Amino acid sequence: MPKRILYWFRNDLRLHDNEGFARAVADADEVLPVFVFNPDWFVRLPDINVCKTGAYRTAFILESVADLQRSLKEKGVDLIIRMGNTARILAELAEEIGAEAVYASKEVTQEETDVESDLSKLLKPLNVDLEFFWMATLYHVRDLPFYVSRLPNQFTQFREQVEKSATVRELIPSPATIVSVPDIFAGELPTLETFSFVAAESQQDGRAAIRFKGGESVGLARLNAYLWEADLAKTYKETRNGMLGEDYSSKFSAWLSMGCLSPRQIYWELQRYESERVKNESTYWLVFELLWRDFFRFTALRYGTRLFKPSGIKYDLTKRGNRDLVLFQQWASGQTGIPFIDANMRELNETGYMSNRGRQNVASFLVKDLGVDWTWGATYFESLLVDYDPCSNWGNWNYIAGVGNDPRQDRYFNIYSQARRYDEQGSYVKYWLPELAAVPADKIHLVSNLSADEQTACNVMLGDTYPLPVINPNHWLTEEKHR
Template sequence: MNIYWFRNDLRLHDNEGFLKATQKADEVLPVFVFDPRLFEKTPMGFHKTGIYRTRFLLESVADLRASLREKGGDLLIRIGEPERVLAELAQHYDAEELHLSKEIAQEETDVESSLSKRLKQLNVDMIFTWMSTLYHVRDLPLAINRLPEVFTDFRKNVEKNAAVRPTANQPESVDSPADCEAGEMPTLADLGFTEAEITPPDPRGVLDYQGGETAGLQRLQKYLWESDHIATYKETRNGLLGADYSSKFSAWLSLGCLSPRRVHEEVKRYETERTANNSTYWLIFELLWRDFFHFVMLRWGTRLFKPSGLKLDKDKRWRHDRDLFEKWQTGQTGVPFVDANMREIAATGFMSNRGRQNVASFLAHDLGLDWTWGAAWFESLLIDYDVCSNWGNWNYVAGVGNDPRQDRYFNQYSQATRYDPEGSYVKYWLPELAKVPTDKIHRVWQLSPAEQQEYGVVLGEDYPLPIVEGDKWLK
């Protein structure tokens, strides 16, 4: 009998590790463990895994359980430290092997190491399968310690010299032990959330995110085959409002509800059967960015989590002003484009890629605050949180990553007028500015007292005064 430990691979399609576990034994015990450490409060005072991400995770695990039951098996669910829970299960069921996907970030690998020590005492082998990226790590045309510092160099090398492996089949059936006590799905309260924190999803969100492989495959089908939105992806991907300006696959990719190889496979089929253009290529291009950040994490490890980043710049001094940080968190900076994005993520757990770059730049460069605070806030809130992409991108924007351009700075006014020219996005999330004209919406700090009265917004009362000198962006 084998155990399969599901982590960030909550799917049956293209799950090579799970398929292998079912092929190597007559019975397999699928397990998911909710680790309480991942839901605790951080030193900053918010949950490490916040309400939106937790809700999406619960839905994804429930969907996986339903899929396994359809195949005759089940998903054993427990709350506890995985290294302890899994060792106890291995001993109880006299398991021969424990199969799992290979993770690369420190917290995950620390748990793997702890589990490995316990399983060695039981003579149980751990069998890892690499499944998190589009390109398999062993198929890269270069060693990880020779990974290029620049994404473009990585992309060109990989596109020219490597191939994406075909997707793996699903097991036709799953046989779990007859005495498997599956356990109940935990509630949000079981995972430490208070009644005040458990609020229904905000209806203003770009998408009604539903966790799980079923919903992920439906989104893939809709975005490609039912709507053809992929055909204009490159032109619309910097949008801010609506469900379809971008694919939104990232949430399902983050928990492995969607396989990147499955997405790639479907895009290639779409190119063959319908059209191939810059937009279809650009979606694969984004999957390559995702791969790059995974391999960056594999090469540089814990350096991504340190304020000095990949550059190990010890001379840079970051500010640690909690009051300023809270204004950024809550969308009270007095800079409409920043505030609209920060209110969206706080209300829904999602923010566009364009918004993420801008608010990160504002925190790191305009406020000079410790960028790791911002990365931790995103980790808590984002439905599509991916440890490699999140911390890699924050390194990049904060100017401590391996980007050849130093201090990747975003001018908030020019960004706002370019990507929200009518002010529609700002007014959507900042209704107090609804009456401000388009030509003034992105520089409200310039409104005269008479204009404030005319537009129904008093600066410092209805909307905050800016915490930075906004006119610097207009010069």
């Protein structure tokens, strides 16, 4: 009987630079590529009444799996698609085909590692090996100049040590030929309706900065367009805090989150760009962002479940937010009466995306100004963000909530100062809050201070066409004066 390996695709939905799949093809006579949709991904979370994986991300996952399926079919192989209990399905398939091993990418957060443990227990009685491959980071975990248990608490220390002592591994070529296990029913790709969504729920608003479509081919096309066609890497550092448009930032995050793009692919393309076009602070800054992504993943590996608890990785039991559902819902729906916050939240709700600058501000506002439990905010982002990554999302929320590895204690964003700095003319706010279109730029970020006559002139009625503020925003003015 030919040697057979089952390859379990997870958050590595690509053929390029996929060490696990390449090894499976090299080690076996026949490979069975499998993807399992787990219904647990789509449960409704009771506290804040949202789906764990919302419509935008569900659509992106479906598109990514479909793209992988097409790529495999071009090589004469089908992707086996199943839905149900992941560990049980994989073990049954492994037994059915007489697999010697199951190969897969290694994950680090609790839900994913729980499935790994369940699968290991089911495979042992079958005498089937289980082998994992580290593939999600720029730097391989085994190449770090320290044990993960000694991971520096601050990003700067991490970056300096890694840049000094570690190197980025070369890319793994895509398999040239693949031989699959014959006579296995491929299964059908589910639809949005399978998970109780209607197609309209996944359609991004026409004002979206970019149409995120899942898949390796789309991710590679975005990389090529950003670097080589639009030549934008050379100005990234100057534009990265932008808030309107497709090209102020790379937008690679969604394809990275599902493994449609390898971080090493981005890195080595940047190296080529630097040698053929230009090398400057902006090109370095794109690598710098990949390092932040690595740092959050290694932090999750080090601290485990603490990442997801209100006390955070610092295990600070004094950090207890309120659970005021009305306040939270005003924040979540973009109805706080603070234009900069509302515009960002409405962009998220209508598109599944928000700029990095926006994410920091809305998180700070929820936690520091409203005092709401930060884990609710992180959970809401998990549901809505098309580029959701558990390590980066929950790591950043730990950071903002003051329970992470931020060297600054109680980091706080003055929302008014931030709004004036990053949306000076109010263009972003007006784009997402058209009801404020006639408000002058110097009034837009403190719209609640408009007099009755000014409201009439601007066609705004506070408490009617635009909400009254949930807090008094004028305290930000006082803070500005005393800086």
